[in-house]
Amino acid sequence: MNQARFFKLQQVLNRRQPDLTVITDNVHKSRNLSAIVRTCDAVGIHQIHSARPMDGYGTHHGTAKGSHRWLGVNIYDEVSTPIQQLQQQGFKVIAATFSDRAVDYRKIDFTQPCALLLGAELEGVSAEAAELADEHVIVPMMGMVSSFNVSVAAAIILAEAQRQRDEKGLYDQCRLDTITYQKTLFEWAQPKVAEFCQQRQLPYPELDDEGDVADASNWHKQVLEASIGTETNK
DSSP, rough: HHHHHHHHHHHHHHHHBTTTEEEESSSSOHHHHHHHHHHHHTTTBOOEEEEOOTTTOOOOOOHHGGGGSSSSSESSSSTHHHHHHHHHTOOEEEEEOOOOTEEEESSSSSTTEEEEEEEETTTBBBBHHHHHEEEEEEEOOOOOOEEEEEEHHHHHHHHHHHHHHHHHTSSOOSSSSSHHHHHHHHHHHHHHHHHHHHHHTTOOBBBBTTSSTTHHHHHHHHHHHHHHHHHHHH
C-alpha cells in the first residue's frame, strides 16, 4: 500500500452515503447485478440488499470490474425483510414500478434516507414489495419499448439521487460512523490481514499513514506469542 492509494481509499469512504441504498427483488442475472453494484459504488452507496435471487447471488466480474469488493451485500430470503428493516430505521422505500401512484423519479427527494427498490428482469417489482413501498416512481420513456433494463433504470435514478445529494453538500463531509469507517478502511487497505484476523477472531491492528500495519513486526510477534499460549493451554 502506498500513500496515494491509501488517500484514495479515504477519499472514497469520506463520500459514502450510509442513508442511500438499493434493494433488489429477485434480480438474478449476474450482468445486471454487477452493473447495479458498479453504479452503487459510483454514487457512493456503502451497502445494498438483495432478496431472493433465483440462482443465488452472483456478480459478473467482467461488468463489475472489482466493484463488488467495495460494497457490502446483504442477502435475504424474503424481500419484505429488508424493506421493513429499513423503514424501521427511517428510510423511505422507493419502488421503480408502473402503478397508478407512480410519479416521475425526478419529483422524489433523494436527499432523505431512502432505498431504491428494483424488480426482477421481466416481472418487475413483486406485488408484495410494491405494496410495502412508500413511493412508486417511473422513468418517462418516449419510444416504443415500455421499460428500461433494470440496471439502466438503476443508473438513471441513482444519478439523480447523486445530483440532489451533491447539490445539498452531502458528499462534502464524512457521513459514516467511526467504527464502520475504520473497519472498512482496514479491510480495503489490508484485505489479507483482515481475513487472517477474522479467521482467528483477532482485533484489527492499527494502520500507519500509508495504510500498512503499524509496527508490523511487533504485531506479528504478539500474534505468534498469543498463538503459542493458546496451544500450550490446550
